[in-house]
Amino acid sequence: MSRQFIYQDDELIEKPFNWKQMARLITYVKPYKAEVGKVIIVMLVFGMLSKLAIPYLTMLAIDKAIFPKGSEGNLTLLLTLSAAMLVLYITRWWAQNYTIRRTNEIGQKVIFDLRAALFKHIQSLSFRFFDKRPAGSVLVRVTNDVNSLQDMFTNGVVNTAIDIVQLIGITIILLFIEPKLALAVIVTVPLMFFVSTTLRKKIRMAWQVVRIKQSRINAHLNESIQGIRVTQAFAQEKENIGFFDGMNSSNIRSWNRASALNQLFGPLIEVTSAIGTLILLLYGTYLIQSEAMTVGVLFAFITYVGSFWEPITRLGNMYSQMLISMSSAERIFEFMDERPAVPEKEDAKPISELQGRVKLENVTFGYESDRPALKGINLDVEAGLSVALVGHTGSGKSTIVNLICRFYDTVEGRVLIDGQDVRDVTIDSLRSQIGIVLQDTFIFSGTIRENIRYGRPDATDAEIEAAARAVRAHDFIVDLPSGYDTEVEERGNALSVGQRQLLSFARALLADPRILVLDEATASIDTETELRIQEALSTLLQGRTSFIVAHRLSTIRHADCIVVLDHGEIMEMGNHDELMKRPGHYRSLVEAQYRFLSA
Numbered sequence: 001m002s003r004q005f006i007y008q009d010d011e012l013i014e015k016p017f018n019w020k021q022m023a024r025l026i027t028y029v030k031p032y033k034a035e036v037g038k039v040i041i042v043m044l045v046f047g048m049l050s051k052l053a054i055p056y057l058t059m060l061a062i063d064k065a066i067f068p069k070g071s072e073g074n075l076t077l078l079l080t081l082s083a084a085m086l087v088l089y090i091t092r093w094w095a096q097n098y099t100i101r102r103t104n105e106i107g108q109k110v111i112f113d114l115r116a117a118l119f120k121h122i123q124s125l126s127f128r129f130f131d132k133r134p135a136g137s138v139l140v141r142v143t144n145d146v147n148s149l150q151d152m153f154t155n156g157v158v159n160t161a162i163d164i165v166q167l168i169g170i171t172i173i174l175l176f177i178e179p180k181l182a183l184a185v186i187v188t189v190p191l192m193f194f195v196s197t198t199l200r201k202k203i204r205m206a207w208q209v210v211r212i213k214q215s216r217i218n219a220h221l222n223e224s225i226q227g228i229r230v231t232q233a234f235a236q237e238k239e240n241i242g243f244f245d246g247m248n249s250s251n252i253r254s255w256n257r258a259s260a261l262n263q264l265f266g267p268l269i270e271v272t273s274a275i276g277t278l279i280l281l282l283y284g285t286y287l288i289q290s291e292a293m294t295v296g297v298l299f300a301f302i303t304y305v306g307s308f309w310e311p312i313t314r315l316g317n318m319y320s321q322m323l324i325s326m327s328s329a330e331r332i333f334e335f336m337d338e339r340p341a342v343p344e345k346e347d348a349k350p351i352s353e354l355q356g357r358v359k360l361e362n363v364t365f366g367y368e369s370d371r372p373a374l375k376g377i378n379l380d381v382e383a384g385l386s387v388a389l390v391g392h393t394g395s396g397k398s399t400i401v402n403l404i405c406r407f408y409d410t411v412e413g414r415v416l417i418d419g420q421d422v423r424d425v426t427i428d429s430l431r432s433q434i435g436i437v438l439q440d441t442f443i444f445s446g447t448i449r450e451n452i453r454y455g456r457p458d459a460t461d462a463e464i465e466a467a468a469r470a471v472r473a474h475d476f477i478v479d480l481p482s483g484y485d486t487e488v489e490e491r492g493n494a495l496s497v498g499q500r501q502l503l504s505f506a507r508a509l510l511a512d513p514r515i516l517v518l519d520e521a522t523a524s525i526d527t528e529t530e531l532r533i534q535e536a537l538s539t540l541l542q543g544r545t546s547f548i549v550a551h552r553l554s555t556i557r558h559a560d561c562i563v564v565l566d567h568g569e570i571m572e573m574g575n576h577d578e579l580m581k582r583p584g585h586y587r588s589l590v591e592a593q594y595r596f597l598s599a
């Protein structure tokens with residue numbers, strides 16, 4: 001099999017029942033405890049009582065009204081009992097309807113809260129968290145894992161309480177009307193429980209295997225669609241289809257197995273309950289013949305025992321559901337417990353309006369502890385200056401920028417903005433004054449206008465247009481089918497690299513930050529667009545402190561200061577003319593670029 005596609009399983013095979021986690025889940029139901037209480041009371045008083053009373057009334061009808069011992073039948077009593085039963089049936093129907101509707105509503109509310117809390121928490125997590133996980137696995141937790149708890153919350157909590165009470169109620173009634181027969185029937189309960197739990201465990205495992213296979217298919221699908229251009233460019237479709245077929249067949253096989261096991265469950269439970277009914281009939285008939293019991297009692301018994309297996313099977317079901325939910329809950333709480341890697345101090349104060357001076361003092365940093373990405377960096381940038389960061393790939397340019405925005409914290413040394421350590425101020429106040437333009441400009445689905453407005457949500461249409469004009473994006477926008485109201489797809493695939501870059505400039509200009517961080521797009525663009533971007537850039541940079549991860553000579557040349565990095569260390573610093581005067585890293589970089597461009 002190809003080594004190309006390897007997917008880690010995000011799915012964990014069955015977790016043992018964990019009370020602590022269960023208690024934590026239940027805290028999400030707490031805000032709705034009054035509603036839950038109402039539902040339980042309605043179901044207990046109206047639903048359960050009617051359920052338990054009907055067979056009892058039937059017994060009375062048979063024994064006292066239809067075949068009373070030694071006298072004629074009593075029609076008035078029969079009619080009265082029938083009317084009472086009718087009322088009880090209607091009450092039960094209403095109570096059931098009410099319960100189902102309300103439990104569904106409560107369940108939805110709980111799921112809503114849980115998903116909102118998870119999403120809110122994920123938004124607060126640092127880059128380091130996302131470095132470790134593929135987007136797909138984060139997505140699965142907010143969708144699938146939360147969904148898998150849905151069943152438990154909608155039916156689980158209330159039904160379990162009701163089922164337990166129903167079981168206790170029926171046992172008491174059975175013991176009350178005929179203790180000997182009751183004990184004979186109850187003997188089959190452990191057998192039923194054993195069959196139910198062992199088989200269920202097998203079924204559960206089989207479905208988990210199906211889910212693992214499906215989640216691998218999803219991961220592969222995701223990768224295949226995202227990478228379709230590369231696949232087609234390298235003519236790898238056949239290989240890809242073959243791999244997918246293999247996964248698909250294995251998924252079907254596991255599904256067939258799980259489904260076969262599932263189908264075994266119903267009949268097996270029926271056979272076990274039939275054994276109970278058989279004992280009931282044989283022993284019951286014997287008791288009737290020896291006149292120790294009436295027909296009415298046997299009838300009531302059969303009905304009660306029928307509703308005895310129901311909650312047992314449902315509770316078994318619920319238990320399975322809970323075990324599955326446990327692994328989802330564990331994964332959700334694992335995220336919830338994740339603390340931001342760049343924590344905000346309790347006494348952090350909002351940073352006042354920035355001047356824009358940025359200082360890196362002896363900064364050392366590594367994404368992984370054993371591989372430093374920056375070593376002892378010292379850099380002092382006056383407010384309003386532009387700094388171009390240059391160097392080979394992997395030399396640490398983006399890392400400097402990441403630390404200034406405090407996406408990560410330094411391991412040693414400090415980052416100071418206007419003399420304040422970035423760790424002492426609130427993250428929100430810091431980042432809202434730093435504009436960031438990334439190389440891979442992210443365009444959200446929505447209109448062009450909305451995408452620019454992302455820089456400052458309260459901006460007026462006129463301000464948006466002014467920003468677009470200033471960065472020379474207006475012309476191409478008005479050429480689009482609906483101008484500023486043109487809908488763009490997520491990631492803006494329909495726009496060119498240059499157009500996306502101009503849009504992101506407009507977004508940044510609108511936000512009007514004192515400090516601007518810009519990762520220049522490396523994609524080659526035509527000379528005209530290059531010129532346009534350069535003009536846009538000079539407008540954008542005016543009066544701001546800026547850090548540009550620079551790839552274009554034109555950008556580098558105009559920077560106030562050029563910082564040349566190599567393996568996480570600063571090699572040279574100065575402006576273009578100064579650096580070109582001496583033989584060094586910068587000069588050889590520039591000469592290499594010229595050679596490449598003129599080749």
Ligand SMILES: Nc1ncnc2c1ncn2[C@@H]1O[C@H](COP(=O)(O)OP(=O)(O)OP(=O)(O)O)[C@@H](O)[C@H]1O
Pocket residue numbers: 131367368373391392393394395396397398399400549
């Ligand atoms: N998220 C990350 N997790 C682990 N290591 C990382 C991460 N990002 C970067 N690195 C490593 O840190 C080092 C510096 O990376 P950085 O992105 O700062 O380089 P760069 O100079 O910006 O490169 P490029 O020009 O290719 O963008 C590299 O060795 C890189 O492999």
